[in-house]
Amino acid sequence: MLILGIDGGGTKTEAVLLDEKARILNYRRGEACNVATLSEDAIAKVICSLLKDLSKVDIAVLGLAGAGRKKHLEKATRAVSRVLEAKQLIIMPDAEIALYSSTLFKPGILIIAGTGSIAYALDSSGNTYRCGGLGYLLDDEGSGYWIGLRVLQTVAKMLDSREKPSLLLEKTLEFLNVSTLDELVELTYSRLTVSDIASLAKIALELFEEDVYCRRIIGEACRELAQLAKCVAIKAGISSSTIFCQGGLFDSSTFTKLTELMLRKVFKKKIELKKPLFKPVVGALLFAWKKLGWDLDSLLVSLKNYSFLLNE
Amino acid sequence: MLILGIDGGGTKTEAVLLDEKARILNYRRGEACNVATLSEDAIAKVICSLLKDLSKVDIAVLGLAGAGRKKHLEKATRAVSRVLEAKQLIIMPDAEIALYSSTLFKPGILIIAGTGSIAYALDSSGNTYRCGGLGYLLDDEGSGYWIGLRVLQTVAKMLDSREKPSLLLEKTLEFLNVSTLDELVELTYSRLTVSDIASLAKIALELFEEDVYCRRIIGEACRELAQLAKCVAIKAGISSSTIFCQGGLFDSSTFTKLTELMLRKVFKKKIELKKPLFKPVVGALLFAWKKLGWDLDSLLVSLKNYSFLLNE
Missing domain, CATH: 3.30.420.40 (ATPase, nucleotide binding domain)
Structure with a gap:
């Protein structure tokens, strides 16, 4: 089972790949991903750069800057679908995953x-x-x-x-x-x-x-x-x-x-x-985990061990 | 003696041609002339449209929107010089001629x-x-x-x-x-x-x-x-x-x-x-008249007779 969480902000993008045992398989950083200002091609390029050796995941949750407006959300969905195959693909504003990573x-x-x-x-x-x-x-x-x-x-x-x-x-x-x-x-x-x-x-x-x-x-x-x-x-x-x-x-x-x-x-x-x-990208992982109906506590215990997921 | 006064604003431009006996020879209206936003060509075109049968005057005073900044004033001067030959050419912000037309x-x-x-x-x-x-x-x-x-x-x-x-x-x-x-x-x-x-x-x-x-x-x-x-x-x-x-x-x-x-x-x-x-364009005429060293009172008496120069 492959779970992908992405936090695309105005200055950088972070991606984390997780398995069903709450182990991090990969962590990558890329360029900014504000979907209000980027073209469909540019969004696809940023996301693609984070997916080395990976085009299929079970569930992907992306928090993207600018996705709060319908028009930009639709553009982002088209762009991401071009480069990423996921059984479930969920896109929301980056502030929303930040909310989940904060209040858990x-x-x-x-x-x-x-x-x-x-x-x-x-x-x-x-x-x-x-x-x-x-x-x-x-x-x-x-x-x-x-x-x-x-x-x-x-x-x-x-x-x-x-x-x-x-x-x-x-x-x-x-x-x-x-x-x-x-x-x-x-x-x-x-x-x-x-x-x-x-x-x-x-x-x-x-x-x-x-x-x-x-x-x-x-x-x-x-x-x-x-x-x-x-x-x-x-x-x-x-x-x-x-x-x-x-x-x-x-x-x-x-x-x-x-x-x-x-x-x-x-x-x-x-x-x-x-x-x-936790950093906002964790909110995307938590959202996916919850969507799968799994218990959050065990995931949280595991994620605390990865220092790159914590706010300094 | 030909005296030209121009008021180039954000929505329209007015031009008045005056002789040394304080008689209006011509009054024309044209397009907006904000020199901060128009290109040199566009400025020349607006001014040119007001100068039918006229390319030489003795003194021209132009109040142009956007001319308060050095860079735009220089652009306006180049543009106007291309279409208008004047022994004296003076360009200032449109607000300045409005000031002269107000306080006389x-x-x-x-x-x-x-x-x-x-x-x-x-x-x-x-x-x-x-x-x-x-x-x-x-x-x-x-x-x-x-x-x-x-x-x-x-x-x-x-x-x-x-x-x-x-x-x-x-x-x-x-x-x-x-x-x-x-x-x-x-x-x-x-x-x-x-x-x-x-x-x-x-x-x-x-x-x-x-x-x-x-x-x-x-x-x-x-x-x-x-x-x-x-x-x-x-x-x-x-x-x-x-x-x-x-x-x-x-x-x-x-x-x-x-x-x-x-x-x-x-x-x-x-x-x-x-x-x-008076309308602002009168300020340009007054400025020219004063520059020539002539008495303003006689000009003001004359200009009051032209209703298109007065604010309603």
Whole structure:
């Protein structure tokens, strides 16, 4: 029996091959697999690169970035079917497998804050709920893009004499290698991508202690994320004192602590914000295992032995 | 003596040909002329279409949208020079000729709020100052795009159970011809342009009285514009009790009255917000006339007789 789990994210893809005795047969990493932005051919190529000496599995569960929208899910299904033969093929958003790898199928909440942001919840009947994740124009509050755009706007206002210059101005201009408002405007509209803008979040995090603008931006981001979690908790009808977190912004302990504080305010009780033990790809394996009707505990015991499946 | 004034905006271009006796010899209208988005060839074509039976003038003053940035100004200069021979050729941003047509070269302030927003001021020495106008990503607070994006974000939150549904939801979905959150997200990222988003501002204006979300969005927009005016007033060191306004948003009397109220708060004194008597293209003629060292009063008396040069 061959079980394949894949986590295709915006920066890399991970694939794990498992047998019915909960032994890992193979672990591979490949390129990013955002199905909203990649063509059908490109998706097939990424998946194919992970399947060396393998085209047939019994059950494959793939969590792919961008698969939350019907049109992209259909494209991904066509692409994957071209290169992978599976008795059962299940594709879902990457955030959903991350949810399973976090709560291990118990009711719970996961906040993800990287370039974008989203909150996901699982209730006791196994239903999932989401809040946010509508992309950089429509919301993604508290995400890296959201923070980075505010950094850009603040710096533009400083150069336009509408805000007092601060350390944030100096560091951002240095990072972007520009020196005037004209150059900043030119760069913004000609070359900065969504992920370039999101990368400015790290400047705001670095200057959190020293710069009042950064404190304000980061504080608002953490509050927005807490509200996202509250919204999904209400949708799912669950009340938990542990909330899981994932994504680049939570690599910062400042960011994590402040979000925990905001969660406490929003939920009006102490909430522990916790990094999941397992990486998202494990969520795909758990989902497949559960689908086969097998007991999760024995699988979990086995997977804990593979350090490459654990979050550092 | 032939004097040519041109106002090239985001939706249309107007050209006026004047002689040394302040008589209008010709008035023509053409396509939009945003030099930030048009190619050199396209700019030359628009200008050329306005110059029937005319390739030589003594002095030409052109106010062109997008000419505020060096790179675009250079492109526009090359394009115009190809089709127009002028002893003196002067190109400036369209907002600057709008400023001259508003204050008639006296110190003063102009707020423009259409798709984008900007505030311009002229001091007693003839220097100009600007605030805002950095485009949809960097600021443009209080502009049509700014309002329209907030409408979209609010509606998305209503569909995501994060805000209570209101009349704004119904009207916006009807206007965009979508009915679910998925369809809204799909439409936003696949087809909505900056000006499509700006066009949603009219829904917020229409529902101002009935809808609390619209009242909040419009109120914030007007406050932002008042702050833009304050910022440019400080830069220019002028204090005036009349401020001029221009752009589609000020076609709404609700918007104009509310901005006037916000100006009063921000400036801490009564401010009259006034539509300029003349259209922006007149600013180009005035600039040329002044450049020639001639008296403006006689020109103004003459131009008032041409109804197509006046704002309705």
